[in-house]
Amino acid sequence: MLGTNISSVRKKRGLTLSELSERTGISKSYLSNIERNLKQNPSIHVMEKIAAVLKVDLKTLLEINTEMEVKHHLDKEWMEFIYDLKQSGIEKDQIHEYKIVIDFVKWHNDNAK
Numbered sequence: 001m002l003g004t005n006i007s008s009v010r011k012k013r014g015l016t017l018s019e020l021s022e023r024t025g026i027s028k029s030y031l032s033n034i035e036r037n038l039k040q041n042p043s044i045h046v047m048e049k050i051a052a053v054l055k056v057d058l059k060t061l062l063e064i065n066t067e068m069e070v071k072h073h074l075d076k077e078w079m080e081f082i083y084d085l086k087q088s089g090i091e092k093d094q095i096h097e098y099k100i101v102i103d104f105v106k107w108h109n110d111n112a113k
Contacts, residue, residue, distance in 0.1 A: 003037040005061060009054045010035075024049040 010020055017035070021028040026046060033039040034046075042050075044058075051058045090098065 001037045002040065002042075002061070003035040006031075006050060006054070007035040009056060009061070013054055015054075020050070020053060023053045026050070 010017070015023075017028055017031055020026075021031050024031070024046075026049060030039065030046075031050075034042050034050075047058055047061065051061055054061075085095075
């Protein structure tokens, strides 16, 4: 989420929330709400101020957010897949047997084109 990203970049820059507040002219409580994802849609003007102080362009802050959301989504899909495997009775030590089937299907699909 955007707030988590801002917090991460701020800490990498060695800034406290108070310092970011002072340098941006944005209240500490408002910044805190953004970082804790309580305020999820700050204005573009606010975002530009934060990006300028953190010395990153706005696009970078937004791309970081998108990458994290995609990663979270993929992780969730993998966890659901693993859960489905477990529910169907497949044990961890059996996974290598199913890999053979997956490799065959991949080979078949590649050669069917």
